[in-house]
Structures are given as C-alpha cells and as structure tokens.
Amino acid sequence: MSTLTVELAHHSYPIHVGPGLLSQPALLAPHIGEGGALVVTNQIVADLYLKSLRSSLGAVKHACVILPDGEEHKNLATLNALFDALVSKRFGRDATILALGGGVIGDMAGFAAACYQRGIEYVQLPTTLLAQVDSSVGGKTAVNHPAGKNMIGAFHQPTAVIADTNTLATLSDRELRCGLAEVIKYGLIRDAEFFSWLEANVEALLARDWQALTEAIVRSCRNKADVVAGDERERGERVLLNLGHTFAHAIETGLGHGQWLHGEAVAAGMHMAADLSARLGMVRQDVVARIRTLLSRVGLPVLAPASLDTKTMRALMSVDKKVKAGKLRLILLKSLGNAVVADEFSESALEATLDTCRQIA
Amino acid sequence: MSTLTVELAHHSYPIHVGPGLLSQPALLAPHIGEGGALVVTNQIVADLYLKSLRSSLGAVKHACVILPDGEEHKNLATLNALFDALVSKRFGRDATILALGGGVIGDMAGFAAACYQRGIEYVQLPTTLLAQVDSSVGGKTAVNHPAGKNMIGAFHQPTAVIADTNTLATLSDRELRCGLAEVIKYGLIRDAEFFSWLEANVEALLARDWQALTEAIVRSCRNKADVVAGDERERGERVLLNLGHTFAHAIETGLGHGQWLHGEAVAAGMHMAADLSARLGMVRQDVVARIRTLLSRVGLPVLAPASLDTKTMRALMSVDKKVKAGKLRLILLKSLGNAVVADEFSESALEATLDTCRQIA
Numbered sequence: 001m002s003t004l005t006v007e008l009a010h011h012s013y014p015i016h017v018g019p020g021l022l023s024q025p026a027l028l029a030p031h032i033g034e035g036g037a038l039v040v041t042n043q044i045v046a047d048l049y050l051k052s053l054r055s056s057l058g059a060v061k062h063a064c065v066i067l068p069d070g071e072e073h074k075n076l077a078t079l080n081a082l083f084d085a086l087v088s089k090r091f092g093r094d095a096t097i098l099a100l101g102g103g104v105i106g107d108m109a110g111f112a113a114a115c116y117q118r119g120i121e122y123v124q125l126p127t128t129l130l131a132q133v134d135s136s137v138g139g140k141t142a143v144n145h146p147a148g149k150n151m152i153g154a155f156h157q158p159t160a161v162i163a164d165t166n167t168l169a170t171l172s173d174r175e176l177r178c179g180l181a182e183v184i185k186y187g188l189i190r191d192a193e194f195f196s197w198l199e200a201n202v203e204a205l206l207a208r209d210w211q212a213l214t215e216a217i218v219r220s221c222r223n224k225a226d227v228v229a230g231d232e233r234e235r236g237e238r239v240l241l242n243l244g245h246t247f248a249h250a251i252e253t254g255l256g257h258g259q260w261l262h263g264e265a266v267a268a269g270m271h272m273a274a275d276l277s278a279r280l281g282m283v284r285q286d287v288v289a290r291i292r293t294l295l296s297r298v299g300l301p302v303l304a305p306a307s308l309d310t311k312t313m314r315a316l317m318s319v320d321k322k323v324k325a326g327k328l329r330l331i332l333l334k335s336l337g338n339a340v341v342a343d344e345f346s347e348s349a350l351e352a353t354l355d356t357c358r359q360i361a
Numbered sequence: 362m363s364t365l366t367v368e369l370a371h372h373s374y375p376i377h378v379g380p381g382l383l384s385q386p387a388l389l390a391p392h393i394g395e396g397g398a399l400v401v402t403n404q405i406v407a408d409l410y411l412k413s414l415r416s417s418l419g420a421v422k423h424a425c426v427i428l429p430d431g432e433e434h435k436n437l438a439t440l441n442a443l444f445d446a447l448v449s450k451r452f453g454r455d456a457t458i459l460a461l462g463g464g465v466i467g468d469m470a471g472f473a474a475a476c477y478q479r480g481i482e483y484v485q486l487p488t489t490l491l492a493q494v495d496s497s498v499g500g501k502t503a504v505n506h507p508a509g510k511n512m513i514g515a516f517h518q519p520t521a522v523i524a525d526t527n528t529l530a531t532l533s534d535r536e537l538r539c540g541l542a543e544v545i546k547y548g549l550i551r552d553a554e555f556f557s558w559l560e561a562n563v564e565a566l567l568a569r570d571w572q573a574l575t576e577a578i579v580r581s582c583r584n585k586a587d588v589v590a591g592d593e594r595e596r597g598e599r600v601l602l603n604l605g606h607t608f609a610h611a612i613e614t615g616l617g618h619g620q621w622l623h624g625e626a627v628a629a630g631m632h633m634a635a636d637l638s639a640r641l642g643m644v645r646q647d648v649v650a651r652i653r654t655l656l657s658r659v660g661l662p663v664l665a666p667a668s669l670d671t672k673t674m675r676a677l678m679s680v681d682k683k684v685k686a687g688k689l690r691l692i693l694l695k696s697l698g699n700a701v702v703a704d705e706f707s708e709s710a711l712e713a714t715l716d717t718c719r720q721i722a
Binding site for chain 1: 441444516
C-alpha cells in the first residue's frame with residue numbers, strides 16, 4: 001500500500017492506494033464518526049463491492065443508498081434522494097458518508113455531505129481509475145445543471161481517500177481509457193517526465209499490468225495533491241487541472257450528459273486545447289502530434305462529435321465556471337508539462353480549432 | 362449609521378445599520394463583483410423596495426428574481442429556480458447575489474451563493490427585524506427538508522450586511538414581534554443587562570420608536586458578531602444561539618412550515634427551555650416568570666400549539682442538527698444571561714415541559 005497526504009491549511013488527509021483495501025476494516029475505522037455511516041453507491045458497484053465493504057464495517061451502524069448509475073442522474077433530484085435517506089435514517093452531524101463508486105457517486109455523495117446539516121464528513125472509496133486519479137482527491141463536489149456541468153456544488157474535503165486497486169479488474173475497457181485521459185492530463189500540465197513514462201508504458205496500462213497502474217495512480221495523485229495543497233479553492237494554479245475541460249463540458253452538455261463519458265470528452269478537449277495553443281504560436285506542432293498519438297493509442301477520441309458545430313460549441317463554452325467579467329478563459333499549453341491560463345486569445349483561432357477538430361459526420 | 366464588524370479568521374465584513382441605507386449607492390458599490398448582481402427578493406418586498414435598490418445599483422449589470430413569499434417555499438425546488446436564473450442570465454463566479462428581504466430570502470439566496478459554481482459572493486439586505494438582528498449575520502444559509510427545518514445548507518459568510526431601518530416602517534406587527542423574539546434571545550443567553558433594558562423599553566419598541574429599535578438592532582448584532590467571531594462553524598459557543606430552537610423547529614415542522622412564523626415558535630421554545638431548566642433545578646421560577654412576562658408583553662406565544670401532543674413533539678425534536686451520537690442536546694439556562702448546552706437531562710422532566718407548556722385546545 002502507498003500512502004500520500006493532501007496537506008491543506010486546516011486539515012490534512014491521507015490517500016491510500018493498494019490492492020484489497022476495501023477489505024481492511026482498520027483502514028476505514030478511524031474515519032467513521034460516532035453517528036455511523038451512510039454508504040452511497042450505484043447498482044453496478046453494489047453488486048461487486050458492497051458486500052466486502054459492509055463486512056469491513058462490521059458492527060458499525062450503517063445504511064446504504066443505491067443510486068441509479070450514470071452522469072444523467074447527477075442532478076438535484078438524485079441529491080434530494082440522498083437527503084431523504086439521511087433524514088429518514090436519522091443520521092446526525094456526527095455521521096459519515098462513504099462514497100463507493102466512480103466520479104458521479106463521489107461528486108454527489110460529497111456534495112450531499114457538504115450540505116447535510118451544513119456539512120458532515122465523508123470518505124472517498126473510488127472504484128474507477130478516473131475517480132482514483134482525479135475526482136476523489138481535492139474536495140470538489142457538485143451536481144450538474146441542465147445548462148452546464150458541475151454548476152452547483154461545493155469545495156468540501158473528504159477525511160480520507162481509500163483507493164482499492166483490485167476494483168480496476170472489473171472496470172470496462174471504456175472506463176479504463178477514460179481514467180487514462182485524466183492521467184495523461186497531469187503529464188501535459190505539469191509533469192513532462194510522467195508524459196514520457198506514459199508513452200513508454202501505455203501498452204502495460206491498457207493490459208492492466210498491476211504495477212504500471214499503481215505507479216500511474218500514485219504519480220497522478222501526487223500531482224493532484226501538490227496542486228490542491230497550494231490552492232484549495234481554485235484561486236490560482238488549481239485552475240490548470242481544467243485543461244481541456246471547457247471543451248469537454250461543452251461536448252457533454254451539448255450531447256446530453258451520459259452520451260460521451262467524461263474522460264472521452266476530456267481527451268478530445270485536451271487535444272483541442274493543444275491545437276489552439278499551436279495556432280496561437282504557443283507550442284510546436286510536433287507536441288500536438290505527440291499528444292494526439294498518445295490519446296489515440298489509448299483509444300480515446302481527439303475530435304469533438306460531428307453533431308456539435310462551431311457555433312453550438314462556442315455558445316456552450318461560454319457557460320463555464322472560468323468565465324470572468326464575461327470573458328472566456330482557457331487553459332492552454334506553453335510546452336509539454338507547462339500549462340497556462342489565457343484570457344486573451346484570438347476568437348478566430350478558437351473558431352479554427354472548433355472547425356477543424358470535429359469528427360466527420 | 363452605526364457600523365459593526367464581524368471579525369472572522371479569514372475575512373471580516375461590516376454590518377451597517379441605519380435609516381435610508383438602501384438608497385446609498387456608495388455603501389453597496391464596494392461589495393459588487395465585476396460580474397454584476399442578481400437581486401433575490403419576494404413580491405411583497407419587491408413592491409416596496411426594489412425600485413430604490415435598483416436605482417442605487419445605477420449602471421451595474423443586474424437582474425432580479427422574485428420568489429414566492431413564505432417559509433413553505435424555502436425548499437430545494439425554489440433554490441433550483443435561483444440556479445436557473447443564475448445560469449440563464451450567464452452569471453459567473455465573479456457575480457454577487459443581493460438578498461433583499463427577510464430570513465427566508467436571506468437563507469435561500471445565501472445558500473444559492475454558497476453552491477453556485479461552488480461559491481460566489483453575496484450581500485445581505487435584510488428588511489425585517491428578525492433578519493436584521495439574527496439571520497442576516499453569521500453566514501448560516503439553508504433550505505428546509507420536509508422532515509426538518511434548515512437540514513440542507515452551508516456556512517457561507519456574506520461580504521456585507523446592510524440593514525436599512527426604514528424598512529421596519531412597513532413591517533406587520535406580527536413580524537415586528539417575531540424579530541423581538543430573537544432580540545430577547547440575546548438577553549437570555551449572554552446579556553442580562555440587555556434583557557433588563559428590553560423590559561424597560563418594550564413599549565417603545567412595539568411603538569416603533571426609531572431610536573429604541575436601532576439600539577436593539579445594534580446591541581443584538583454586536584452579541585451575534587461576538588459569538589460568530591469566536592465560533593464560525595458552531596463547534597462550541599455558537600450553539601447557544603439556538604436557545605429554544607429545537608422546540609421551535611419541532612413546532613414549525615409539526616404544524617407545516619409557514620403556519621407559525623419562526624419568531625413565534627422561537628418565543629414558545631425559549632419559554633419551554635426556561636421551564637425545563639427550572640424543572641431541572643437550574644434556574645429559579647421567578648426567572649421563568651420574567652421571561653414569560655416579557656414575551657407575553659411583546660404579544661408572542663409562550664406555549665406550543667394544542668395540536669402537537671407530547672409524543673409528537675418529542676419525536677420531531679429528535680430530528681435536530683444538535684443530536685449527537687443519537688442523543689438530543691438542548692440549550693438550557695443556568696441564569697438570566699447564561700445559557701449552557703445540556704446532553705444529560707431527565708426525559709421525564711422534558712415530558713413534563715411538553716405536557717405543561719401546551720395551549721389548551
């Protein structure tokens with residue numbers, strides 16, 4: 001087991017990464033409040049892992065809520081079902097929520113914890129690669145609004161992240177690829193050496209080589225923990241973690257949540273950000289080519305869907321949390337491993353990227 | 362104009378109290394973000410004050426949302442209407458919400474600000490006595506759950522509180538009385554001298570003597586600001602501000618939100634807490650009598666409604682944010698001006714209070 005720490009101003013919390021961690025009661029116990037635990041999960045994950053989690057909980061008072069699976073259910077109505085469960089089971093401020101699942105479960109369970117009785121504790125138990133390397137770390141919680149992804153949420157840090165790498169064995173290939181999109185992101189924004197390592201190890205990762213996956217998770221979490229420690233509330237550097245995400249959110253909202261998976265949209269978005277960076281003279285074309293090649297080797301899309309034309313994409317991008325004083329800000333690349341925030345860029349270059357980086361109908 | 366400051370660990374904010382403040386553009390301007398303002402109010406308040414607020418906003422980009430009036434609308438559905446307005450008007454993270462109204466508006470607008478894009482700024486513009494002396498100060502925001510009041514919310518501090526005392530002229534007598542319930546609370550929990558001052562000035566307050574009301578507001582806000590500064594997140598002393606509120610929330614939930622006004626339920630609840638304190642030998646009966654007399658002189662109820670029997674009240678009280686390890690905690694009085702948290706008390710004494718302090722059908 002590897003353990004990293006997210007060092008925040010007011011409290012720190014551990015990220016444990018390793019095989020079989022869900023079956024270790026001693027890892028979980030220190031993080032469960034006197035008031036017991038509400039396990040939040042979905043049907044697919046419940047069938048696979050709920051039993052071992054419950055047996056790790058032993059005699060701890062707990063209840064379970066099984067939510068419908070999928071990004072299209074990440075909304076206020078589903079959140080309300082969590083509040084109903086918390087109230088009806090009489091959970092108090094000293095209860096702990098356990099988020100067992102992928103990013104959708106973690107985001108919703110975390111947001112419910114942020115709001116229930118003005119804030120209770122929660123533990124992230126991520127079961128997808130994407131959640132283990134990204135969404136479970138850093139305290140961003142949210143639900144979607146029909147007009148925009150993650151528009152309603154809170155910064156609310158978990159008390160621990162426990163990533164059981166055994167859960168990756170049951171992940172679909174599609175979800176594995178989505179996780180790798182966010183892994184590649186860390187290479188692009190701040191860790192060129194990691195990007196090279198990924199180029200060298202992509203086959204091992206896709207073959208689910210256990211050591212390679214663990215290495216990728218730990219290096220990703222270390223990058224994320226460093227960024228979050230320096231900027232918990234996204235007032236500075238943390239915004240760089242959104243590389244490709246403005247394009248991605250536009251794709252996800254435009255297609256309807258749940259059509260493309262988040263990691264797929266992020267992959268296309270990162271390539272589009274790189275393409276725009278090259279058009280603006282910020283990076284060389286060979287860097288864009290390396291990015292496109294690695295994403296393609298993983299089997300991820302690098303172009304926006306054919307149905308979303310330039311005008312539609314541009315309009316969707318303007319509903320973004322990074323808009324400031326009415327102005328869109330984008331994360332762009334200065335080089336491999338070096339991302340920057342840009343609020344001055346040529347609209348015609350952006351339009352050229354949106355025109356060019358689109359699949360053919 | 363009087364100005365107090367709420368001194369918090371990370372930021373401080375002013376409370377301005379005085380006549381005509383809504384018509385002073387210079388007071389408002391420093392607190393509005395680059396992204397403009399969304400004014401949140403209800404129809405009654407809009408008819409009275411929206412015009413002068415909008416003229417104070419001048420050329421600032423802004424939009425208005427008028428919510429239905431009343432506690433029964435303080436729920437997730439109404440909150441969602443606020444998110445719809447924020448998204449459809451393209452407000453970004455740099456927008457500011459202006460909460461123009463009483464406690465219901467302030468709680469909902471503040472909670473929307475806490476969650477929209479994971480947190481934007483807001484300014485409280487309280488127009489009722491209750492909001493000016495209590496709910497607008499301290500950053501507690503929330504909506505109700507059908508099973509419990511304020512069960513879903515956040516701690517999110519405003520950037521300023523601007524209390525225009527001219528708005529009290531249009532308040533109904535019933536709402537004025539409700540505000541005085543929370544004013545009396547400060548006397549009971551931590552300021553015996555203020556309680557005596559209230560006994561001496563109750564007629565002036567009810568006659569809306571401007572100087573007496575201003576004095577009551579400023580002294581209340583100073584008490585609240587001191588408590589909040591010492592304990593922003595209610596981990597200690599702040600819980601004392603909930604004197605009477607566990608009884609009150611049970612009454613409000615039991616009758617259906619909106620039947621009794623919050624201040625009325627709090628008045629009955631404070632008397633019930635005093636009655637229980639006397640039964641437990643913590644205060645003398647003459648203190649209970651003084652409290653009952655002052656509340657009655659104001660015209661506030663001191664007994665729970667006839668329809669809520671002891672068993673019902675007791676069950677409703679167990680859905681309370683102060684429940685810890687399954688155990689109900691109550692705020693009780695050791696003397697006038699000295700409240701304490703009690704988690705050990707005789708259930709039979711509590712039942713006697715619930716039996717006795719109930720109106721006759």
